Structures are given as structure tokens and as C-alpha cells.
Amino acid sequence: MTPDRFRGTDTYVATDELTLAVNAAVTLGRPLLIKGEPGTGKTQLAQEVANALGRRLYEWHVKSTTKAQQGLYEYDAVSRLRDSQLGDERVRDVANYIVKGMLWRAFESEEQSVLLIDEIDKADIEFPNDLLRELDRMEFYVYETRELVRARHRPIVIITSNNEKELPDAFLRRCFFHYIRFPDAQTMASIVDVHHPGLKNSLLKEALEAFYRIRDVPGLKKKPSTSELLDWIKLLVAEDVPPEALRTDDQKGSIPPLYGALLKNEQDVHLFEQLVFLHRRAQRNS
Amino acid sequence: MLIRFFHMLREAGIPVSITEFLALLEALEARVITLSVDDFYFLSRTVLVKDERFYDRFDRVFAAHFKGLEELFEMLVAELPEEWLRRASELFLSEEEKARIEALGGWDALMETLRKRLEEQQGRHQGGSKWIGTGGTSPFGAYGYNPEGVRIGQDRSRHRRAVKVWDRREFANLDDSVELGTRNIKLALRRLRRFARQGAADQFDLAGTIDHTARNAGILDIRMVPERHNAVKVLLFLDVGGSMDDHVRICEELFSATRSEFKHLEHFYFHNFVYESVWKDNRRRHAERIPTLEVMRTYGPDYKLVFVGDATMSPYEILQPGGSIEHWNEEPGAAWLGRLLASYPRHVWLNPEPTDRWDWTPSVKLTRELVDDRMYPLTLKGLDEAMRALS
Numbered sequence: 001m002t003p004d005r006f007r008g009t010d011t012y013v014a015t016d017e018l019t020l021a022v023n024a025a026v027t028l029g030r031p032l033l034i035k036g037e038p039g040t041g042k043t044q045l046a047q048e049v050a051n052a053l054g055r056r057l058y059e060w061h062v063k064s065t066t067k068a069q070q071g072l073y074e075y076d077a078v079s080r081l082r083d084s085q086l087g088d089e090r091v092r093d094v095a096n097y098i099v100k101g102m103l104w105r106a107f108e109s110e111e112q113s114v115l116l117i118d119e120i121d122k123a124d125i126e127f128p129n130d131l132l133r134e135l136d137r138m139e140f141y142v143y144e145t146r147e148l149v150r151a152r153h154r155p156i157v158i159i160t161s162n163n164e165k166e167l168p169d170a171f172l173r174r175c176f177f178h179y180i181r182f183p184d185a186q187t188m189a190s191i192v193d194v195h196h197p198g199l200k201n202s203l204l205k206e207a208l209e210a211f212y213r214i215r216d217v218p219g220l221k222k223k224p225s226t227s228e229l230l231d232w233i234k235l236l237v238a239e240d241v242p243p244e245a246l247r248t249d250d251q252k253g254s255i256p257p258l259y260g261a262l263l264k265n266e267q268d269v270h271l272f273e274q275l276v277f278l279h280r281r282a283q284r285n286s
Numbered sequence: 287m288l289i290r291f292f293h294m295l296r297e298a299g300i301p302v303s304i305t306e307f308l309a310l311l312e313a314l315e316a317r318v319i320t321l322s323v324d325d326f327y328f329l330s331r332t333v334l335v336k337d338e339r340f341y342d343r344f345d346r347v348f349a350a351h352f353k354g355l356e357e358l359f360e361m362l363v364a365e366l367p368e369e370w371l372r373r374a375s376e377l378f379l380s381e382e383e384k385a386r387i388e389a390l391g392g393w394d395a396l397m398e399t400l401r402k403r404l405e406e407q408q409g410r411h412q413g414g415s416k417w418i419g420t421g422g423t424s425p426f427g428a429y430g431y432n433p434e435g436v437r438i439g440q441d442r443s444r445h446r447r448a449v450k451v452w453d454r455r456e457f458a459n460l461d462d463s464v465e466l467g468t469r470n471i472k473l474a475l476r477r478l479r480r481f482a483r484q485g486a487a488d489q490f491d492l493a494g495t496i497d498h499t500a501r502n503a504g505i506l507d508i509r510m511v512p513e514r515h516n517a518v519k520v521l522l523f524l525d526v527g528g529s530m531d532d533h534v535r536i537c538e539e540l541f542s543a544t545r546s547e548f549k550h551l552e553h554f555y556f557h558n559f560v561y562e563s564v565w566k567d568n569r570r571r572h573a574e575r576i577p578t579l580e581v582m583r584t585y586g587p588d589y590k591l592v593f594v595g596d597a598t599m600s601p602y603e604i605l606q607p608g609g610s611i612e613h614w615n616e617e618p619g620a621a622w623l624g625r626l627l628a629s630y631p632r633h634v635w636l637n638p639e640p641t642d643r644w645d646w647t648p649s650v651k652l653t654r655e656l657v658d659d660r661m662y663p664l665t666l667k668g669l670d671e672a673m674r675a676l677s
Contacts, residue, residue, distance in 0.1 A: 020325055021332040024318045028309065035338060065513075078490060078508065085506045165546070172336035173303050179338035 012041065012048040013183075013191045021178035022049055031117075031135050031157035033172070036180030039225025042160040046116035049156065056113045058155070060102035062123045068130030071103040071117070072140050072149075094144050103134060104149055112153035121164040128171035136174055183226060185212060195230050196237060206246040207233055210256045214263070217272060224262040232261035291351050298347045300340045309333050323352070475547045475673060487512050519550035519588055521581070521630065525595030526555045526568060533638035536664055537594055540636075552585060558599045559619035560626060561610055578622055582629045590676050591630035594664070596639045597653040604652055623656055633657065634672040638664040 006022045008014035014022070022045075025032035034042045050057035060071050080097040083090055090096045100108075106115040120128060134140045138151035159175065161167065183191060185208060192204055211232070215223050224232075235258045236246075245257055256262070263269045288311070295302045310333045319325035327348060335344045487510040494509035501507075522544060524537060544551055554564040554576065563575040602609040604619045627633055635657045637650070644650045644661075654661045660675055662668035 016324075017328040017332075020319065020328045024313050024329055024332055027316050027318045028313055030309065033336070081495075081506060081508075169301065173305055175336065176309075176332045177336040178332055179341065 006049050006052050009048050009052045011194055012044060013187060013194055014045075014048075015181075015183075015187065018045075018178060018180065021176060025158075025176045026053075026156050028176075029138075029154040031159055031175045033159045033161060033167075033175040033177045034180060035161050035163055035177070037182055037223070037225055038162060039227035040180045040182060041226060042180060043116065043118055046114055046118075046158040046160075049158065050114040053114070053156075055111070055156065056109060057116060058102045058106040058109075058113055059116045059118060061118045062120055062127070064122050064124075066123045066127070068123075068127050068134075069101075071101040071131070072134065073101050073104055073142060074099045075144050098142065098144060103140075106155040107138065107149055107151040109152065109155070113155045115155040115157045117157065117159045119162060120159050121161040121167065125165055128167050132170060132174065182215075188226070188229070191226060192230065192233060196233055199233070199237065200243065202243040203236065203241075203246075204233075206243040207236060210246045211262070214256070214272065217275060219271060220263075220268050222264050222268065224264075228262050228264075232258060235261055291347075294347050294351055295334065295344065298343050300335060300343055300347070302334050306334050475543060475669070489513050517550070518548055519585070519590065520544065520548050520552070521585055521589045521591050522551060522553040523560065523564065523591070523593045523595075524553060524555050525593075525597075526557060529558075529596050529598045530638075533596065533664070536638055540594065540664065540669075550589075552589075554581065556595075557612055558595070559597075559603050559610070560593075560622050561613075561615045561619055562617070562622060578626065582626065587630060589630055591626060591633035592672075592676075593633070593635040593657075594638070595635070596637055597635070597650045597661075598639065598647050599649045601648050601652055604649060604656075620652075620656060623653075627657065632676050633660065634675055635661040636664045636668065636672060637661050641668075 006014070006019055006026065008019060021032060024030075026049075034045060036042055046059070047057060049055075075094075076097045076099055080091055080094070102115065106113045135157060138154050139148060141148050188208060188211075189204065192199065192208070196204075207229075211224065211229050214220075239258065241257055259269065259272070263272060288307075292302060292307050310330055313319075313329055313333060319329050330348075331341070331344055335341060489511050491509040491511040494511065495507065498507040498509055499505065522541070524541065530537070541553070554566060555568055555571065556564050560578060562579070563577050564581065565571040565575050567574060599611075600609070603611060604623075607616055607618050608614050609618060635653065637644070639647075639650070641663045644654070650661075660672075662672040662675075
């Protein structure tokens with residue numbers, strides 16, 4: 001039997017507030033809008049909810065050119081035109097040229113499914129408004145075949161946003177909202193534990209300390225995120241770096257080894273090097 | 287009651303609608319949460335607040351609304367006061383009922399029944415469980431009690447922990463009081479859009495295909511065209527520093543909105559008024575200056591010119607050579623403005639100062655005359671009018 005409540009999974013650490021938000025959205029059949037710093041596992045969440053509840057996942061990745069209509073269906077007029085030229089029999093039925101979108105496929109799923117609308121803020125500013133009725137009533141009309149598509153089971157809709165554009169109020173009113181906060185050190189330790197079980201305790205401690213030290217550096221253009229920390233730890237383990245190498249009071253190591261996994265642009269690396277240099281000079285003089 | 291909480295949220299400027307409020311009640315009815323203030327806090331935040339900017343404000347309202355209820359909680363949680371029940375029943379029960387109580391097995395049994403009742407009731411009314419205090423009604427109303435909101439067996443430590451969640455106010459720095467969001471600005475800027483086709487032909491051209499197929503005696507000839515892009519070109523001149531400090535936020539909003547709306551956007555900074563040079567980076571404003579003449583040479587007359595500034599300064603800064611407060615200018619600012627306006631026939635000046643203050647400052651009047659009255663306030667309406675004037 002599959003559970004009807006989400007509690008986080010073996011591979012995903014969900015805070016109490018996040019599980020509550022997911023369960024509220026699932027129970028009431030509202031879309032759940034997820035925001036948060038990049039790399040805090042927004043997209044991952046849909047995958048994990050689908051796994052945990054044993055549902056099928058439909059992913060709709062939104063790009064700047066994506067139109068709302070593409071999530072419902074597309075009418076492939078060009079191939080119908082071509083088929084008509086070739087005298088193909090298929091051409092008589094317009095339904096042959098209706099290409100179903102992710103929303104449609106989630107709607108007609110035999111059992112309740114999970115639908116991920118990823119990075120909704122990437123699309124045009126009017127995009128969310130075009131999906132209001134579809135997400136509210138979970139139905140839409142196909143003009144070409146004059147049929148009304150209605151969801152057999154209201155899918156669990158999870159929407160992620162990176163805050164690049166503000167979303168319209170009418171859309172927000174229909175969603176539940178959760179902002180994934182950056183995990184505190186304790187949660188972070190359990191996240192790392194989930195991804196790298198059996199990590200040497202000392203290494204984990206040093207790595208987390210180094211990581212939060214980097215995040216606290218003022219003026220970084222892009223702060224390292226959870227997913228970057230996980231990558232970095234993977235590298236540290238693969239390279240078999242000893243925990244001692246991560247301490248900044250170590251005189252020879254100026255910045256943490258394999259920092260490339262954490263700092264993603266050269267300004268940040270420069271800034272960090274400068275700070276470490278100043279710090280060391282201050283130490284030497286004292 | 288919850289309704290008071292709802293109104294408090296609205297008063298605090300959190301945009302909560304009735305639909306969202308009803309959704310919260312629905313969620314409570316559907317028993318999404320178990321009985322804990324902690325969960326209630328997270329649930330109500332998930333349902334009612336749609337922007338992390340408002341998290342901090344929500345925390346404050348929540349704390350204010352549920353403060354003081356804690357002690358009440360503790361009291362109710364501790365024990366249902368036996369004396370209370372006894373006295374209440376003496377007040378309200380008739381002789382017959384008292385007899386029935388005896389039949390039920392006396393006080394102890396009655397207390398047990400009552401307690402069970404309360405427990406049942408709380409299940410059905412879990413939404414109300416926190417509002418005993420504000421309601422002010424005795425928990426023992428008609429036939430002893432009005433059980434709305436009464437909760438028994440609350441885990442105390444859990445409750446205290448929960449309070450900390452909102453009292454911590456972890457979202458303090460995400461709050462800002464944006465009234466006129468970038469979204470509104472973007473919508474106003476849309477008026478300026480001029481679409482043109484450039485780049486790779488990757489879109490199906492229906493009209494062209496029909497035309498060419500017909501010319502081709504019915505043999506299909508598919509035509510493609512490039513996608514349409516916004517081809518408007520904008521030069522943005524922003525006043526920085528001094529009196530503009532009060533308007534930094536709105537200017538930042540305008541700037542970020544224009545940045546994402548226009549592909550061809552060039553911005554320059556000036557201080558108080560335009561002279562022979564401007565700059566692009568405020569940190570290196572003294573080192574990296576761009577001659578205004580170079581700007582005029584580089585960007586053609588098809589660019590639209592937008593000034594953003596409060597035009598509040600001494601009139602000398604506009605009219606006199608050497609009037610600038612920062613350097614010695616050979617020519618008056620008015621001459622430079624005139625050159626810019628002549629190079630870019632489509633121009634507006636956006637002024638963040640409220641319109642009714644314009645007449646009080648001579649330099650604003652002067653600037654307004656220089657830009658042929660094309661000065662608009664930096665409000666949505668003003669922006670809309672400005673975009674109309676530009677297009």
C-alpha cells in the first residue's frame with residue numbers, strides 16, 4: 001500500500017514545514033508553488049513526492065519560449081498539410097494531429113499523478129494567467145476536436161519558481177506557497193548523511209564548517225548552495241582529502257581544496273582569495 | 287476568531303484574499319494538520335502567504351495575534367477546573383437535570399463525560415482551537431460550555447517550541463514594502479514594444495505558405511520566418527546620489543523591469559544634470575567616464591531617450607557654465623540636454639517626485655520647459671503616459 005502522506009524519503013530530507021505544505025496541497029488538491037535559493041532541491045521535490053506516494057511523475061520544463069498552450073496540446077497543422085498532399089488516409093481525422101501536452105497526459109492518467117511545472121518564471125509574463133482555469137478546474141477545451149478534457153484525478157501539481165519574474169496575484173491566490181529556506185547546519189548534516197552515508201565524521205564537520213564560512217563571506221555574487229555542497233563533498237571523498245586540509249588556519253592551504261565546486265565565478269574566487277590573504281596577514285601580525 | 291486574524295493580516299498589508307482564507311478553513315476541516323500550533327502556523331503560512339517577502343510580516347502578525355493566548359492555553363491544558371464545572375452546572379442546570387446527573391453516576395462520571403465531549407468537539411472544531419482568548423466566551427456556555435476552541439491534552443513543550451518559530455523572525459530581511467511591483471512596471475513598459483523579425487527563420491509562416499503554395503499550383507511550399515522580438519531601443523539616463531537617495535528603491539525597480547523587458551537597453555548615470563560626460567559604473571564614476579558626444583555618436587536616433595531624475599537642484603546647475611556642483615563645466619547643462627534631445631526626438635523625463643511638488647522647485651519647472659513638457663511622474667499612470675508619448 002502506498003502512503004497518502006508525504007514524509008520525506010530516504011534520499012530527500014524534508015523539513016516539517018515542507019512536508020506539511022506538501023500534504024496540505026495534496027489533501028486539498030491545490031497546486032503548490034515552491035520558491036527558494038537555487039540548489040535547495042525545488043525540482044527534486046516533485047520527483048521525491050512522486051516516489052514517496054508511488055505516483056507517476058509528469059515533468060513540464062518551462063523555457064522562455066514556452067506557451068501555456070503547449071502544456072495542453074498542440075495542433076500539428078504542418079504535418080496534416082503535408083499528409084494531405086500525399087493523400088494519406090490519416091488526414092481525415094483531425095485527432096491524429098493533436099499532440100498531447102504534459103497537462104493533458106497528467107489529466108488522463110489512470111490514477112492520480114504528480115505534475116511538475118518547472119521554473120514557471122522563465123516563461124512570458126502572461127504565462128501563469130493562461131493556466132488559471134486549467135489549474136483551478138483541472139479541465140480545458142480542445143477546439144479542434146470539440147472535446148472537453150477533464151482530469152480523472154486531480155493531479156498533484158508542483159510548480160517551482162526562481163523569482164525571475166513576479167507572478168500574477170490571480171495565479172498566486174490559487175496556489176499554496178512554500179519558500180524553501182536555506183537549511184541550517186543540523187539539517188545540512190542530515191542532508192549530507194543521506195547522500196554520503198558513512199562519511200568520516202571529522203571530514204563532514206570540517207566540510208560543513210568551511211562551507212558555511214564561505215557562505216558567510218559578504219559580497220559573494222553567488223552563494224554556494226546545497227547541491228553544490230553535495231558535489232564538493234563527493235569530490236572530497238573521491239580525492240580522499242584529509243579533514244585537516246579544510247582548516248583555513250592551516251598555513252599552506254589558502255583556500256579550500258577543489259573550491260571550483262563551490263565558487264562559480266572568478267570574481268567570487270578573487271574576493272575569497274583576498275579575504276583569506278588579509279586574514280592570514282592579520283594572523284601573522286598578531 | 288480566525289476572522290480577526292484574517293483582518294489583522296490584511297491590515298498589515300499582506301494581500302490575503304477571501305478564497306485563500308476559505309482554503310485555510312477547508313484545510314483545517316480536512317484535518318491536514320494535527321492539533322498543534324506549530325503545524326497551524328506552517329499551514330496558515332503556506333495557504334495565506336504567497337511571497338517570501340511577507341513571511342516576516344506574517345510572523346509578526348501571528349505572534350501578536352496569538353500572544354497572551356499561551357497562558358490561557360497552559361491553564362486549559364493543565365486541567366479542566368473541577369470547581370468551575372460544578373459551579374456552572376449549579377447555575378444553569380435545572381432540578382431535573384441534576385437528577386439525571388445523579389443517575390449518570392454522580393459528579394465524577396459527569397466530569398468524565400464532559401471531558402470526553404470536549405475531546406470529541408475539539409476534533410470537529412480544530413480550526414477554532416486557538417481562539418478561546420479573543421472570543422472571550424466562557425468555555426462553558428449553553429449546557430455548561432461552548433467548546434469552540436477548547437483543547438485538552440496539549441503538549442506544552444511542543445507549543446513553546448512552536449512559538450519560537452515565528453518569534454525567530456528568520457525572514458526579516460526579505461520583507462520590503464513594494465507597493466508598485468516590477469510586474470506592474472513591466473506591464474506599463476509593454477506599451478513600448480515594437481516587434482520585428484530578426485535572426486533564424488524558425489517559425490511557420492502561414493500566410494506566406496498559403497501564398498507560395500497557391501503560386502506553386504497547389505504543391506506545398508512551406509515558408510518559415512524568424513521569430514518576432516521586441517526591437518525597441520532605449521537609452522536610460524539615471525540620476526544618482528544627492529536628492530535621488532529617497533527614490534533609490536523605485537528607480538531600482540524601474541531599472542530591473544526595463545532590463546528584462548528590453549533587449550536593447552543602454553543605461554548611463556549622471557548627477558543632478560547631464561553635462562559633457564556620463565558613466566556606466568557608479569563605483570568607477572571618476573575613472574571611467576563616457577563623453578556625452580560619444581553616446582550620441584554610438585547610438586542612433588532610433589533609440590528612445592528616457593531620463594530618470596528628480597530635477598531638484600539649483601537653477602545655476604542647469605543654466606550657468608561652471609554651475610555643476612562636482613566639476614567645472616565649460617558649457618551649461620541646458621546646452622547638453624538640448625543636444626541630447628535634438629539627437630533623440632523621442633524622449634521623456636520621469637520624475638519620482640510627486641507632481642504637486644513640481645511647481646515649488648524652479649529647476650523642475652525649468653527642466654520641464656527644456657523637455658517640452660514631457661515630464662511624467664514615476665507612478666504607473668505617469669509611466670503609462672510616458673510610454674504613450676514615446677511610442
